[in-house]
Amino acid sequence: MWMSYIQPPVTVMTDDLLRMESIVKTFPGVIANDHVDLTVRRGEIHGLLGENGAGKSTLMKVLYGMYAPDEGTIRFDGEPLRLDRPQDAIDAGIGMVHQHFKLIPRLSVTENIVLGSREPAAPFRQENLGDGLLATLRSSDPVQAVASRFSLGLDRPQRRISDLADQYGFDVDVSAPVRELDVGQRQRVEILKALYRDVDLLILDEPTAVLTPVEAERLFETLERLVDDGLSVILITHKLKEVKSVTDRVTVLREGEDIGTVETATVDRSELARMMVGRDVLFEIDKPDTTVGEPVLEATGVSAIDDRGVDKLSSVDVRVDAGEIVGIAGVSGNGQKQLAETVAGVRDPTAGTIEISGQGLADASPEEFVAQGVSFVPEDRHEHGCAGDLSVMHNAVMKDFRDEQFGDSVLFDYGSVGDFASELVDDFDVRGVSDVTTNCAKDLSGGNLQKLILARELARDPDLLVANQPTRGIDVGAIEFVRERLLEQRNRGTGVLLFSEDLDELFDLSDRLLVIYEGEIVLRTTPEETTREQVSVEMNGGGEAQVSVADADPADTATRRAADGGRSDQ
């Protein structure tokens, strides 16, 4: 166990702020960290790269005092560090911004930041006590004890927080309630929370998973500013692009093992991918020509509103033919969700017609769309894509449970359903499933859950597949897999409508490309005819939009939903 307490502490003066040496952490049946070393220098952005399940989070939980390592030592600032709980890490100067924000929407920014380290109200603070009978009373132990528990002084913290915000150029109103902030702002509040506690090392756990590309860009600028000021940053990620663009060095983990630490400038993307996945990853996808068939989707003049009744889609025409992938590019919240849901039959359009393989279905129930051969990969895997508490088997037949192969009109043959589910799991290489009847969907990692959903939707050999952000938040290996399957399905004659915020993905996969902006299709083109730059400009509203991108609409409900997993809507 804790070897460091036997060894005499040796203070080494180096540029290294943090040295984690030979960290071992095992769970029953799993070695989550197998002798992992991690050294972070002062003033660097250090990437921690690995697929889901590689042990990144475990290592950071060890560093944040949430897990005790089985073996290994941690030195911080040259001194051995003993971490029993997160408070010890915070005291030592380590701050963490979790992937799921830990903020209370009703409270103001300042209140959220001082949570756990608040000060008593001004009249009870030492420097304000003064003389006299009243002061004696106020300084007496019982009164102080009560004051420190039940009074709240926000004046001084508020000043300090706005100073901090100014210093790093955060545009956050410190007195605004958190629920009024968008995702990017909420993340900045989390960073402020760490800075308020005087951290030297800031850990960010997959910070861009919830951000739009524009917001991610802003985050990286902030991080640069922080390291210029002498802070060190650990950036946990599985996105190679981010590693390349912002980190100084990167440590790669794979299945709990330490693959090594490299200077980011000395490696290219494919080398990093190989370190991370353990084999060559194809970034260029071979896209054979196919013959396009009859239209499978013809949406004409479709308008739709979001859950709050706000117009999100105005008179959109989209056609998808059998055997082609039509890509939809756009900044999150410009009506993609509504378009996807409308053509998949989940949301009723307020105007317009939808024909699936020539059948008019605008007012039909979701069941009729399913019966007509429409498959749908929704944006939010957990909210809409699965029933987390039910087994993998249940989820595998969520769409196909009506099929005759699973029994007669009344009885349902769970035996053959289980066999079918096991087949899907094998075919699509869904990992982490030992028994399809007992493993719950919610226990699968994001990538594996997405594979399961895709498997289910493709097993029906649909005429039309609507896929909304099918590769968001999943690791490189799974992304490659999903893209290959989408292409394969297109080659088999399925029409695919693909929504993505990843332009590389759209350019690699699409046969035709549409750009959506504020609920309208503003550009119809093909990847060969256009450039990423042109699409980027159109996504942001053309020439005039250069300004409006930077300060994206704070009332943008879609991004806000993403921030708290949709909780604020319910």
Next chain:
Amino acid sequence: MLVDIEIDAREQTPSWIAYGTPLFAIAAALAVSVVALVAIGVNPIAAYVEMFLRPFGTVATISNVLVRATPLILVGLGVYLPMKAGLWNIGAEGQLLAGAIVGTWIAINVTLPQLLVIPVILFGSAIAGGLWAFIPAWLRAKWGISEIITTLLFTFIAADIQLYLVRGPMQGGSGGFPQTELLPEAAEFPAIPGTRAHVGLLVALLIVVLVYVAMNRTRFGFRVNFVGSNADAAEQAGMSRYRVYLLTLVAGGALAGLAGISEIAGNQSRLHASFAPGYGYTAVPIALLGRNGVFRMLLAALFFALLFVGGNRVTVAMEVPSAIIDIVQALVILFLITAEFFQRYRLSVSIGRRDDGRSIRGTEVTTDD
């Protein structure tokens, strides 16, 4: 001195914990209840023997428990079924009353041979209970109005209608008590030979099996499970939330209605002003304890029947105030429901210096998700 409490979610529940916790919870509740019993000068051991062991003494005492269990099983199903679809039928009491009223009316006013009249009575009560649940079910399915509130409010309506009827139009028998006249002999549920238990028990057990088959072997059960687990995802897959909500809640109401008439026609022989001491409310913890499977719900209903019958015995035989027995019963229920926490979470408490705190901590599995 530092008390360190760690709570971790369990990845897997060991089987000794899964089966042991209910027993341990009951034991713990009884241990706490000793305080109340000793305070009023009752020997707790004797009281517990009277309460939990004596009911198993003879066929007659066992059949007392079964008589009490019959309405609890039926009304428990009436809460269990909607719960599977994610609905809380808090107002099963009202549906039970509706079934009792209509069933009693049919029994008194329809003259048919026994073999015909009993099915008619059962059918009528089920329809009445189902109808009583229909409006809350429709409001929930169509407009999303909380069934917790509406079913509960419908209970108040049913209770007042019942009071009005037994004091007014349906009042009967001698002495002007708030009750109906006795049911004609043909309408009384025949007893199972050699016991006091009546055919209502057989009906209840049959329905338990039917519900098991429906939930675990049919496409309908698949839909109910799916809607109950994630209604949004179920709708995307083309399952109708509307239909599932309406069907399960109305079916639940029908089962509660059956519970009402089986208590009257099988046990009490007439509709009193206060014939059902909150069976419909008791059904909620029964369904909650048994929510992982209908046979567990059956066990829970039998256990609650034992609690009631045993409690009565203690009140009568040992002259313990019934309020004290209520306390014992409430503690048992409370401990049982709390105990489920320990099946899903691991709690490690360490007392002492901080250095001892972590190294002996339990293990847990994590993913980088």
